[in-house]
Amino acid sequence: MNGIAVVPVPARVEPAPGVTFTLPPRAVIRSDSAAAGEALATALRPATGFALPVVERHTEPDIELRLGEPDPALADISEAPESGYEIVVESGRVVVRGRTEAGLFHGVQTLLQLFPSAVDSGTVQHGPWTVPGGRILDAPRYAYRGAMLDVSRHFFGVDALIRLVDELSRYKLNVLHLHLSDDQGWRIAVDAWPRLATVGGATQVGGGAGGCYTKAEFAALVAHAAARHVTIVPEIDMPGHTNAALSAYAQLNADGVAPGAYTGVDVGFSTLAVDREVTYDFVRDVLAEVTALTPGPYLHIGGDEAKSTSTEDYLAFMGRVQPMVTALGKTVVGWHQIGSARREPGRIVQYWGHEPEPDEDLRAALAAGDRVLLSPADRVYLDMKYDAGTRIGVDWAGHITTRTAYDWDPGTLLPGRPDVIGVEAPLWTETVATVADIDLLTFPRLAAVAEVAWSPQAARDWTSFRSRLAAQGPRWTLRGIGFHPDPEIPWV
Ligand code: IFG
Numbered sequence: 310m311n312g313i314a315v316v317p318v319p320a321r322v323e324p325a326p327g328v329t330f331t332l333p334p335r336a337v338i339r340s341d342s343a344a345a346g347e348a349l350a351t352a353l354r355p356a357t358g359f360a361l362p363v364v365e366r367h368t369e370p371d372i373e374l375r376l377g378e379p380d381p382a383l384a385d386i387s388e389a390p391e392s393g394y395e396i397v398v399e400s401g402r403v404v405v406r407g408r409t410e411a412g413l414f415h416g417v418q419t420l421l422q423l424f425p426s427a428v429d430s431g432t433v434q435h436g437p438w439t440v441p442g443g444r445i446l447d448a449p450r451y452a453y454r455g456a457m458l459d460v461s462r463h464f465f466g467v468d469a470l471i472r473l474v475d476e477l478s479r480y481k482l483n484v485l486h487l488h489l490s491d492d493q494g495w496r497i498a499v500d501a502w503p504r505l506a507t508v509g510g511a512t513q514v515g516g517g518a519g520g521c522y523t524k525a526e527f528a529a530l531v532a533h534a535a536a537r538h539v540t541i542v543p544e545i546d547m548p549g550h551t552n553a554a555l556s557a558y559a560q561l562n563a564d565g566v567a568p569g570a571y572t573g574v575d576v577g578f579s580t581l582a583v584d585r586e587v588t589y590d591f592v593r594d595v596l597a598e599v600t601a602l603t604p605g606p607y608l609h610i611g612g613d614e615a616k617s618t619s620t621e622d623y624l625a626f627m628g629r630v631q632p633m634v635t636a637l638g639k640t641v642v643g644w645h646q647i648g649s650a651r652r653e654p655g656r657i658v659q660y661w662g663h664e665p666e667p668d669e670d671l672r673a674a675l676a677a678g679d680r681v682l683l684s685p686a687d688r689v690y691l692d693m694k695y696d697a698g699t700r701i702g703v704d705w706a707g708h709i710t711t712r713t714a715y716d717w718d719p720g721t722l723l724p725g726r727p728d729v730i731g732v733e734a735p736l737w738t739e740t741v742a743t744v745a746d747i748d749l750l751t752f753p754r755l756a757a758v759a760e761v762a763w764s765p766q767a768a769r770d771w772t773s774f775r776s777r778l779a780a781q782g783p784r785w786t787l788r789g790i791g792f793h794p795d796p797e798i799p800w801v
Contacts, residue, residue: 310398310443314780315422317481317760318768319447320386320393328442330398332371332424338363339370344536345405345413346374352421358433372403372420374413379406383448386765392483393448396420398440411538412448415481419445426780429787451719453682453731454762455484455542456691456755458747461491461553462574463513463738464520467530469747474530476752476790478537480759485534486542486609486733489599492552492571492579494519497527497543497602501594504557508570514739516572527602535604542642543599546611547592548618548626552579560587574739577616583626592630600637607657608634613644624650631656642682648674656680657730660723663687663706671723680728683719689734689758691750692741695793701740702750711795715757715774718766732762745791752785752792753778775799 310324332353338361340346346363349372354361364370379395387393394407394416405416423441427434456477458465474485489496495509498521510521522530531541551561552571559567563582571579581588600608610630615623627643627650634641635653645658648670658674659682674681684690686706693709694702707713719732734755741747756778760769775798782800785792794800 310423310441310445313423313441314777315419316756316774316777316781317763318773318777319419319445320765320768321382321446323444325398325442325444328398328400330400330403330440330442332357332359332436332438332440334359336361336371337367338372338374339365339367340374340413341365341376342374342410342413345410345417348414348537349374349417349420352417353424353428353438355432356428356430356434357436357438370402373405374417375404375406376410376413377406377408379408379412380446382446386446387448387450389449389452392452393446394419396445398423398442398444400442403440411483414478414538415447418479418481419447421479426783426787429784431787449481449763450765451729451731451762453484453733454482454759455486455731455733456482456751456758457486457488457684457733457735459488459491459736459738460496461488461494461513463517463742464494464496464510465744465747466520467522467526469744470530471533472744473747473751474534474537474539476788477755477759478539480756481763482755482759483538484540484542484733486544486735488544488546488735488737490545490553491550492576495553495557496521497599498523499595499598501598502558502591505554508557509553512570512572514572514574515742517742524602531603540605540607541603542605542607542609543603544609544611545595545599546613547630548581548583548623549577549579549613549615550611551581554591555579555581558591560585561591577614580615580618580622581626583618583622589629593633596633596637600639606640607642608637608639609642609659610634610647611644612647612650613661615646620649627651645671645674648672648677648679652677652679657682659684659733661686661690661735675723675725675727680730681723682730683722683732684735685717685722688714688717689732689754691734691736691754692739695795699793700749701746703740709754710797711753711757711778712771712775712797714754715761716771717761719761720766732758734758748791749793752790753781753795753798756781
């Protein structure tokens with residue numbers, strides 16, 4: 310296992326020099342978790358051409374995924390050992406051990422990266438399908454490791470989301486936050502307010518056709534993500550960033566007049582009518598229906614850039630809406646501006662500031678004891694250009710090369726050592742219209758963020774990362790990912 314090219318880097322790697330496992334054509338996978346077993350077999354079958362049956366019981370399996378107590382040392386390396394795993398590779402077999410199915414799934418992702426990169430081919434390739442011998446002990450640094458896609462500025466069909474879930478789960482990210490509403494588009498059907506879909510979802514930045522997920526489509530996405538231990542976090546951004554909803558229902562507007570659809574890229578001009586009772590009926594209905602669609606613990610209510618809402622109205626609005634989220638059994642997540650509003654127990658503020666801040670809203674949140682989800686705009690905002698030559702993207706938070714996205718410590722970013730639950734990389738889509746655009750801005754930087762969120766700081770360094778990342782290039786090419794060939798990476 311010397312020089313293995315796994316991203317994110319495992320916490321502990323113990324090579325067994327001279328030991329190699331070779332997957333035999335008639336190999337059998339015995340797994341205590343059907344999902345993890347199928348995830349492994351499904352990933353290996355196309356390139357190997359082997360049948361790779363997955364069974365619950367077998368006397369001499371070639372690969373074994375075992376639920377149980379992995380090495381107790383796992384608890385020494387992570388506060389989240391339940392998502393950790395142990396892999397032991399011997400000449401005659403591979404055993405992956407994890408306390409939970411998520412742990413086994415994460416072990417499977419690492420194991421796939423231990424096979425030659427040709428294993429990611431969609432067509433049968435020559436072997437031998439070897440895995441270097443040794444032992445890996447690994448578990449995540451943070452519990453929340455995420456990506457966000459803004460599907461409001463530009464709409465993307467469920468297939469694009471499923472493809473993104475598959476890719477982010479390969480790097481042990483476990484959250485996909487969907488920015489489902491904004492000025493330009495409403496993207497989730499709400500039965501009680503049907504014009505949100507038919508009017509609010511009718512267009513997008515640039516005037517294109519837009520779109521809106523049906524509940525059935527959204528449920529299919531949630532199920533697909535759950536099978537890969539990815540939680541969907543829905544965001545209904547309020548009270549600002551609401552022109553799509555305001556254009557669908559005149560009564561939500563302070564003057565009772567519905568504005569037209571908005572297809573530009575300005576921000577801060579819209580607000581729900583905070584002093585109308587119908588606004589809270591609207592919010593209550595929307596949050597209830599969105600909550601029913603997402604089994605995860607989080608509900609994101611936005612709260613950013615409410616420049617057309619007075620501070621008094623903003624605080625009043627948040628004071629009424631946050632308890633609605635708790636009443637629905639969910640944890641409030643909001644952009645860190647909600648730090649100025651009365652604290653809701655367990656609240657998480659998503660920090661999107663950049664050096665040299667933090668600002669007073671964050672200071673208020675930290676003083677209130679809020680937990681923090683880190684999305685520093687100058688580190689992980691994936692809509693930032695890599696450099697002046699990037700054909701799409703913006704640059705208000707500066708340029709973000711892969712190294713910029715990688716070379717920082719979430720444990721020391723903010724003063725006062727707040728309770729950081731994890732890291733999330735948002736992709737805003739004002740300038741992102743196609744899957745090729747998503748790929749260009751997302752890869753390789755999302756792999757960097759995945760390592761920042763998963764690996765111990767002590768196991769991380771740019772020199773090692775850049776060479777391990779280079780080995781992802783051929784795999785992305787085989788998987789049809791149109792990544793940015795960042796010149797700082799020694800691509801193979
Ligand atoms: N800030 C806005 C986003 C988007 C972004 C583009 C947040 C929380 C700039 N709000 O980031 O809606 O416009 O980089």
